[in-house]
Amino acid sequence: MRAKQRLLRGLCAAAGLMLATSSLHAAGQYGPGVTDTEIKIGNTNPYSGPASSYGINGKVHAAYFAMINERGGINGRKINYITRDDSYSPPKTVELVRQMVEQDQVFLLFATLGTPPNMAIHGYLNDNKVPQLFVATGADQWNDPKHFPWTMMWLPSYGIESRIYANYILKNLPNAKIAVLYQNDDYGKDYLNGLRAGLGDKAAKMIVATQSYETTDPTIDSQVVALQASGADVLLTAAIPKFAAQTVRKVYDIGWKPTHFLNSVGNSVGTVMKPAGLEKGVGTISATYIMDPTDPQWQDTPEYKEWLAFMNNHGLSANVTDVQAAIGYSYAQTLVEVLKMCGDNLTRENVMKQAASLHNLRLPLLLPGITLSTSADDFDPIKQMQLQKFDGTTWKLFGEVLSGS
């Protein structure tokens, strides 16, 4: 009897001790780069080099995290945002990311920008089980949780966008002869392949010409001329801002009047349509998921005003017409939301788990009706877009929110 009691007491004590230690452990469930007061986040952005117009993303993240920190951080922890310039050059990205993971000991990589730079660190981060969260590229391949459980995308994938165009063409322009101008890399080819997939067995007949360009080409005039000569009456352009602007202008200058679908990567009013000449882009169609800051219909909304005040308060007034600044803002908000969801369990495993359980998350600058959802086997949060037409000053939304999956 007495022996039994003693055993029981011993067991209780042991259980108590275990409970105590486990609860002690729970208070400090931290991965690398996290302490009671700080979460270290790593990022690469092209602040110089050919894709540097996207560098505004990193600047907006930094400003947004600074604002969160001023307001007391996330559950008392401040974000220490380390963002470095990789010039959109993959070897540089690898070097910087290794440095951030091994020396700076960042908790996770956030919104690293560009398809080739992300390709270069994809394997490394997954091998080392470091989250590569919300990559700033829309390539289709990022949504592959089975093989790459540590990589998650954010943007609607290029393929989804291209399929939305394909669906629109099939429905409204069934006899279209389609020409495609694309950047000669994975990003451009995703659009081409997405279009082919969306058109299905009609693709071979409908796509009459394709031309590609290299980012080192000074102009794409020759490609546009060749596409016009194919007799196409629909043009899909998958190009970054500089070449998108040149295309809009050249198509107009040579008197070609196709139904022009312009990819969301290069449809900013400030950096594409305005340099091209506003009147030259009238009628161009594009797809979007985010409120364009130049669209007057948003400018009275509290969401826009809050964003504008944020931009002006953080020395970013020069970029208030750039849709990329609205995108960077939404990226940062998504990360803050996920880190909040993690509570005090800030391990790399948990951050991936929380990121994979977004359920209709609404962000202020996303178009009405568009939300973020993820699951264990779907790592592409945004799958809806809406078509819009350029009227000479701004993009005008039309039709309903479309799903491209």
Add this chain to the structure above:
Amino acid sequence: MHQLLQQIFSGLAAGAIYASLALALVMIYRATNLVNFAQGEMAMFSTYIAWTLVNAGLPFWGAFLITLAVSFLGGMAIERIVIRPVENAPILAAVVVTIGLLLIFNSLAGWIYSYTLQEFPSPFPDRPLFGALMTTRDIGVIAVTLVVLAVLFCFFRFTTTGLAMRAAAQNPESARLCGIHVGRMLAIGWGLAAAIGAVAGIMVAPALFLDPNMMSGVLLYAFTGALIGGITSPVGAVIGGLIVGVTENLVGTYLIASQLKFTVALILIILVLLFRPNGLFGTAIVRRV
């Protein structure tokens, strides 16, 4: 047929862009016997100066002239400060210095003016010509290139400074013995090249849009143009630039895929170096010892 014409005219428009920068390359080579890899980036930086002036409210041609003057002085300053110290070092040292300048100007422009694409005003009206084969803007660029060419040609052919400059570049020792101030000639050469580059930048910016990487793609084509023409001949540089522009379009459209357009320029360089190292119009530089 229409496409062929359009490709040729697009090629001429692009060729004029290459030619304008090729002229600056020829200028610096004639004046200093040096290939300046930073020529494109210096031109881009000058264009930003013009852009700042235009945005500050100056009339276009006023901004143009001020930019030319500033670029001329800037070019001379660069020669004095960073090129002169390596004057007597092997040629490779000077080449490395120009590559360093390339990186410095590119980053400096990005730092000061940001990498956002900027529109640059064109002094020429924007109207289609010849059934939309070209725009008046393209014609303007070609015309300005030809004016620069004429000025350069006369400068080297008919002025004593031009002659002195050629002498200083080809044989500094003898030139010095003849009483030519070699250092000053080199500085003026850099200044003039920078000013010609500024003209090139200001002319191409409305077409390519202004950003710190505006000239990086153009430079290689300009080199090809200058080499085809023979790196010493201004006339050759312009013709070479136009040849590159048209060849690139025609070969890219009819013979190979457009993915290989850039390769065409590289192949042209190799062919010229192999079979006609002095280019179409260049003269072999003969040195008496």
